[in-house]
Amino acid sequence: MDHTTPSAPDPLAAHLTDYALSYLHSAALRTAARIGVADHLADGPRGVGELAALTGTSEGHLRRILRLLATKDVFREDDKGAFHLTPLAERLRSDTPSSLREAVLMATDDSFTRPAARLEDSVRTGRSVFDEIYGAPFFEYLSREPSAGEAFDRGMASVSTGEDDEVAAAYAFPEKGTVVDVGGGRGGLLHRTLVRNPGLTGILYDRDAVLRGHSLDVPELAGRWEVRPGDFFTSVPAGADVYLLKRILHDWPDEDCVRILRTCRAGMTAGSRLLAVDSVIPQDNTPHPGKALDVLMMTTLNGQERGEEEFRRLFAEAGLRLVRVVPTGTAVSIVEAAVAA
Ligand SMILES: C[S@@+](CC[C@H](N)C(=O)[O-])C[C@H]1O[C@@H](n2cnc3c(N)ncnc32)[C@H](O)[C@@H]1O
Structure with missing residues (x-):
């Protein structure tokens, strides 16, 4: 065999190997986010030596992870060896409204x-x-x-900054009334919903520790919100016009979802609406960002992402009927439910 003639590259082997090693891209991304590389590039490009000194890291190793990240358009190296922010790297900064650093x-x-x-x-x-x-x-x-x-x-909260305004804009909320954000986290969706719908008031409902870091205390929402700690398996504030459950049902197996939905059903009136905001995943093999999250839900929580028919069945078991699915232009859709007749 002639060892000097390179054999034809095997594209399947290259693809599969790259796929198998994708956890190293993830580890490099985490490292760059942790040590704050993007923040140090906010005012302009810097050489790796300078970045290594600023981040307290090894210059050689830092260059190697930045070089890997640059293959995925996170950072860009110029011909003088200085690294620049790219649109993706911008989102790793900690100090911008659209930052995804905490999400990463x-x-x-x-x-x-x-x-x-x-x-x-x-x-x-x-x-x-x-x-x-x-x-x-x-x-x-x-x-x-x-x-x-x-x-x-x-x-x-960081994941939600990329989707809350789109979700709030996609649904025709009533002009007046109360919205409860069940498991609403730090309140990003409720904030955008109240800003877009000035006739509404809101209740942010979550575990006590979460509510301590809420983001509703801003001048534009003065007098229009309250926070209420509680357990959505036991009760939710009763009599509201809209119950939001964003990225809640995907955390739980079916039997727990039905318990949560029944608790909400008990608080709803005939005209109330429940909006489950989650991935609605296609059941075939079409790509959808919810399909990786589905595996995360499997390993971390015993939860799952669902398709429209699965939502319909859960709602029916809880005395609700699926009204329609509203796309939002983000990875999540709004699955609207009403009290079943
Ligand atoms: C995946 S997060 C979603 C947060 C928020 N809705 C969002 O989309 O950013 C799930 C939320 O459910 C809340 N949660 C979990 N168990 C709960 C319970 N038993 N009662 C009330 N809230 C709960 C968590 O504290 C967390 O804020």
Whole structure:
């Protein structure tokens, strides 16, 4: 065999190997976000030596991860060896309204990656391994470990900044009345909903620790909101016109979703609407961002992303009827439900 003639590249091997190593892209992205590279480039490009000194890292190793990230258009190196922000890298800055830094840190956190590394066990048993690793179900663990809870709440708020205004704009809310955001986190969606609908008032409903970091206390919403701690398996504020549940049902298996929906149903009047805001995933193999999240829900929470028929069945079991699915232009849709006749 002639070892000097390169053999034809095998595109399948290259593709599969790159796919198999994609966790290294994720680790490089997390590292860049953690050490704050994008913040240090906010005022202009810098050489790696300078970046390494500013971030307290090894110059050689830093160059190697930036070089990898640049292959995915996160940072760009010029011909003098200086690194620049790109539109993707901009979103890693910590100090901009559209920052996704906290979302990246949440998505690459141990609490997601360790259970994902044991996906095979989940697939064999049909159960998440989260409790086995962390000694408690996900939300109990977040309550027990305040720093993990904080990181998750900041991460969710960061994910939500990219979709809250689109969701609020996509639905024709009533002109007057009350909206309860059930499991509303730090209040990003309620904030955008109230800004867009000046006749509405809002109640942000979540676990006590989450509400302590809420973002509703701003002059433009003065007098139009309250926060109420509680457990959505037990009760929700009654008599509201709209119940929002954004990225709630996907956290739970069917039987728990039905319990949450029944609690909401008990608080609803004949004219109330419930809006489940989640991925509505196609059941075939069409790509959809919810399909990776679906596996995250499997490994971390025993939850799942669902298709329209699955939402219809859950609603029916809870005494609700699916009215329609409203796309929002983001990864999530609004699945509207009313009290069944
Ligand atoms: C995936 S996050 C979604 C947050 C927010 N709706 C959003 O889209 O950014 C799920 C939320 O449900 C809340 N949650 C979990 N269990 C709860 C319970 N039993 N009662 C009330 N809220 C709960 C969590 O604290 C968290 O804020």
